[in-house]
Amino acid sequence: MPASSGPFAIGLAAAVLAGTLYVGARPAGPLPPLGALLDPAHGIWRSAASDPDPAGSIHVPGLTGRVDVRFDDRGVPHIFATTEDDAYRALGYVVARDRLFQLDVQTRAAEGRLTELVGPAALQLDQSPRILGMPRAAERKLAALDPASPTKRALDAYTDGVNAYVDALKPADYPVEYKLLNARPARWAPINSIHLLNRMSWVLASGAPERALARAAALVGSKAAESIFPQHTPIQEPIQPMPGWTAPRDQFASIAPPGAPDHDMVAVAELYARFGDADAQPVQHAFASNNWAVAPKRTKGAYALLAGDPHLDLTLPSIWYEAHIVVPGKLDVYGVTIPGAPGIIIGFNRDLAWTFTNTGADVMDFYRETVDDSVRPTRYRVDGVWRPIEQRVERYTDQHGRTIHVDTVRYTHRGPMQQLQGEWVSTRWTALEPSDELRAFLDASRARNVREFEDAMARSFFVPAQNMLVADRKGAIAIRSTGHYPIRPDNGDGRVIRDGSTSASDWRGFAPVQNYPQSFNPEQGYLASANQEPQAPEAQREYLGSDTDYDVWRALRINELLRADSAVTPDDMRRWQTDPGSARADRFVPYFLAAARAQEARGRGSDTLTTAAKLLGEWDRRYTKTNERAVLFEAAMRELTSRTWDELQRDGRRVATPTDAVMAELLTQPKSPWWDDRRTRDVVEDRDDILSASLVAAYDDVVHEYGPPESGGWRWDGIRFANIHHLLRIPAFSALKIPVAGGRGTLSPSSGDGGHGPSWRMVVELGPEVHGWGTYPGGQSGNPVSPHYTDRLDTWKNGELDSLRFPRTPAQLRVTSTTLTLEPK
Amino acid sequence: MAERDSALRALGTFAVLSVVIGLTTAWVGWWSVAIVAFAYGILAGAWSRAAWPGAVAALAAMFAWADLLALTDVRGGDVGAAAARVGAVMHIPAGVLFLATLVFSALLAGPATVLGAGVGRKLRRVD
Numbered sequence: 001m002p003a004s005s006g007p008f009a010i011g012l013a014a015a016v017l018a019g020t021l022y023v024g025a026r027p028a029g030p031l032p033p034l035g036a037l038l039d040p041a042h043g044i045w046r047s048a049a050s051d052p053d054p055a056g057s058i059h060v061p062g063l064t065g066r067v068d069v070r071f072d073d074r075g076v077p078h079i080f081a082t083t084e085d086d087a088y089r090a091l092g093y094v095v096a097r098d099r100l101f102q103l104d105v106q107t108r109a110a111e112g113r114l115t116e117l118v119g120p121a122a123l124q125l126d127q128s129p130r131i132l133g134m135p136r137a138a139e140r141k142l143a144a145l146d147p148a149s150p151t152k153r154a155l156d157a158y159t160d161g162v163n164a165y166v167d168a169l170k171p172a173d174y175p176v177e178y179k180l181l182n183a184r185p186a187r188w189a190p191i192n193s194i195h196l197l198n199r200m201s202w203v204l205a206s207g208a209p210e211r212a213l214a215r216a217a218a219l220v221g222s223k224a225a226e227s228i229f230p231q232h233t234p235i236q237e238p239i240q241p242m243p244g245w246t247a248p249r250d251q252f253a254s255i256a257p258p259g260a261p262d263h264d265m266v267a268v269a270e271l272y273a274r275f276g277d278a279d280a281q282p283v284q285h286a287f288a289s290n291n292w293a294v295a296p297k298r299t300k301g302a303y304a305l306l307a308g309d310p311h312l313d314l315t316l317p318s319i320w321y322e323a324h325i326v327v328p329g330k331l332d333v334y335g336v337t338i339p340g341a342p343g344i345i346i347g348f349n350r351d352l353a354w355t356f357t358n359t360g361a362d363v364m365d366f367y368r369e370t371v372d373d374s375v376r377p378t379r380y381r382v383d384g385v386w387r388p389i390e391q392r393v394e395r396y397t398d399q400h401g402r403t404i405h406v407d408t409v410r411y412t413h414r415g416p417m418q419q420l421q422g423e424w425v426s427t428r429w430t431a432l433e434p435s436d437e438l439r440a441f442l443d444a445s446r447a448r449n450v451r452e453f454e455d456a457m458a459r460s461f462f463v464p465a466q467n468m469l470v471a472d473r474k475g476a477i478a479i480r481s482t483g484h485y486p487i488r489p490d491n492g493d494g495r496v497i498r499d500g501s502t503s504a505s506d507w508r509g510f511a512p513v514q515n516y517p518q519s520f521n522p523e524q525g526y527l528a529s530a531n532q533e534p535q536a537p538e539a540q541r542e543y544l545g546s547d548t549d550y551d552v553w554r555a556l557r558i559n560e561l562l563r564a565d566s567a568v569t570p571d572d573m574r575r576w577q578t579d580p581g582s583a584r585a586d587r588f589v590p591y592f593l594a595a596a597r598a599q600e601a602r603g604r605g606s607d608t609l610t611t612a613a614k615l616l617g618e619w620d621r622r623y624t625k626t627n628e629r630a631v632l633f634e635a636a637m638r639e640l641t642s643r644t645w646d647e648l649q650r651d652g653r654r655v656a657t658p659t660d661a662v663m664a665e666l667l668t669q670p671k672s673p674w675w676d677d678r679r680t681r682d683v684v685e686d687r688d689d690i691l692s693a694s695l696v697a698a699y700d701d702v703v704h705e706y707g708p709p710e711s712g713g714w715r716w717d718g719i720r721f722a723n724i725h726h727l728l729r730i731p732a733f734s735a736l737k738i739p740v741a742g743g744r745g746t747l748s749p750s751s752g753d754g755g756h757g758p759s760w761r762m763v764v765e766l767g768p769e770v771h772g773w774g775t776y777p778g779g780q781s782g783n784p785v786s787p788h789y790t791d792r793l794d795t796w797k798n799g800e801l802d803s804l805r806f807p808r809t810p811a812q813l814r815v816t817s818t819t820l821t822l823e824p825k
Numbered sequence: 826m827a828e829r830d831s832a833l834r835a836l837g838t839f840a841v842l843s844v845v846i847g848l849t850t851a852w853v854g855w856w857s858v859a860i861v862a863f864a865y866g867i868l869a870g871a872w873s874r875a876a877w878p879g880a881v882a883a884l885a886a887m888f889a890w891a892d893l894l895a896l897t898d899v900r901g902g903d904v905g906a907a908a909a910r911v912g913a914v915m916h917i918p919a920g921v922l923f924l925a926t927l928v929f930s931a932l933l934a935g936p937a938t939v940l941g942a943g944v945g946r947k948l949r950r951v952d
Contacts, residue, residue: 010940010943012936013879013935013936013937013939013940014936014940016935016936017859017932017933017937017940020859020932020933020936021856021933024855024929024933025856034929035854035855035856035929036855038855038925038926039854039855040850040893040894041850041851041854042855043855044911045893045904045926046897047907048902048903048904176907180911730914731913732910732911732912732913732914785903785906785907785910787903
């Protein structure tokens, strides 16, 4: 600027300064205020500082004694407290320190309050949990807790810890996401933990097989629909071992041909349209977890071994947070917690280890209600008597507190109502009923043997039903599919929509524990669950769910591996977690090849078919990263599914898809009318026609997309990826396009958009000292710039595990990166 | 000699200004840059015959903010990673984000100094 500044220069300087101050202080469109953002000491650059910890002691309200927190080199906090309440206070503090934004945004998602953070764009996301009655259920669960109960104390203590961190936080130290959103963290409340546990129920226990059945019946008739969506999966490898079974069993029945639409079911199918098209995929991806345990008589070290890898949506930061909690004489437990939950969810203590897979139980039912007003009902009728409908106003506000939408959610005694196609339908769902799952985890963490663990879970854990696998140092192994299974009237089938005008439609209660699928120290010396049907049909005393909820292929594979090895080591357990073998490919590839040969013999072959069959025949049926044939098989399976189930389309889109187990059953019926391709009116295709056509079409598709087979474009690691998205799906904060082994039906399946997978992998040896190994895709820190944000990613993608440090005292922890001392205030 | 003294004074002014801007940014926040620069401008206009005080202030602000970023790195942080990640969120290269940060400080300091200098000159005439 010239030394002698005239009016023009002064005016220009004033304008530039005013403009700079304006954009510095106020949001500019989608951008937050630039001044606060770019400030090198307080803005986004502050996130670049190494994980900030205040020097000296940290004073936490409510603490009764000093808590020593040692972070090891993997960023895992080892919490040494003198009381359990203090331990949970400390846990709340360190989780807030590392995952504050995650705590906030996941609670908001569970409660339906994302619009308060990101504005109207999140309205539909917020409406879902509220319309399902989840916030109301959380309030009731909290209100039902005894103030002196361990659960309430743990919730309150955890809240103290989180808020101690939040209250001391300076704006400069807000997580970077808040700075980008121009927002601030909210204080924590005890109910938030319940919201998060409810959300897990939503993810894992909101399946409703009646939807697929109704949609199919509306197109092909009820008899055909019940054939292709059977209650029991036709390939049986149940969790609960069956006496005399040494191999899986095909329990195939004749599949009824497609018939005329069942017009009664058309209306029912329309009712479910509001619930989305959850049946586009044969197996809901939420059901893709594994666990298995091996008794000492079948392990090389003569100690029980346990492995678990729950599969969930992969996010950064991870849904899991590792922690170790010690209260001398009372608690010494290591494992993963869900940020927001005061307790270890999956892990081990000095005596036993445990892990879960989802049971996929059918715990959600629908009732057609008779109401007094079709538009704004205030009463509903049961057994001829009018009852009042409870109404709850759900208000949605934006970041500035302005109301953007209002819903009125109505409730019968069964649950929330929705108006669907002019009818009012209520939902009864175990996730909305009183329960205290957190108490189960608190008690289980102190269990000393398998029986105590199972009793703790059976007392308090109701939803989502889980196949709970446990092994102890005495060598016992056990599994029990624990949760509330509704006892329904009539034949007990949960796949029908019931008449709400009679109380005879209501649940009669819940199945007793002795009827749960379970096994204790089986003769075979191992147990495994991979979301398959928990019991063989002949052993079931309750209706648990249906074929659409189960996946059989991973169960077949892990049982095959376990049967073949009677000297299992921890490293075997680790390797199997990423085993690339596929029972699905083993089942279907021979059929494709046989069909190609048959077509040739019938004179219906082609050069393309010959080439495709040759290529497929070369495959070893393992989904390794370097394999170049899985892509052809997957394309062929997609074509096969599309061509076979063409009767299940409406408006050009398939509305229900039977499982591959049902497809395998149909393969044994080569002349079934299901094989006929409706597009070819003059030709009636059979099984081999469709298999061959699928293979040819697959070959053409794959060449078109990836080039000729010799081009190298068919390599699996160039096609199949894991995609781990940041919670806000910000690409720069995500880890995308990670090549992975595995595919549909392998023990580490990878399908769809790659956003779902093994969220935690753990192997535990229950020897004289319990030893654990584990990892998850991400890191302990939620700060995208922290060295602990994605430091475990390489370990995870390579199928490796870290040795988990399990010290009894602080002094035993040899590798400490940071120490926090929490003191009473 | 006079030129050398003048150069040393200018350098000294630059250094002091840079330190003050850095400290006030760290203690108070980004907007303090404008206040410090305005005050410097008054002093420059009233007592100094320095040429281009606005430019001096702008450069000093850029230098101060660059130092703060360097300090974060030296203390074990990873400014480069932060720039890459946040820059990607904003759809700009990391280098552009750095530059934008420094230029922002200059846009606060330079014009504020010019305005201050105008006030300072008026004070000098009054005197």
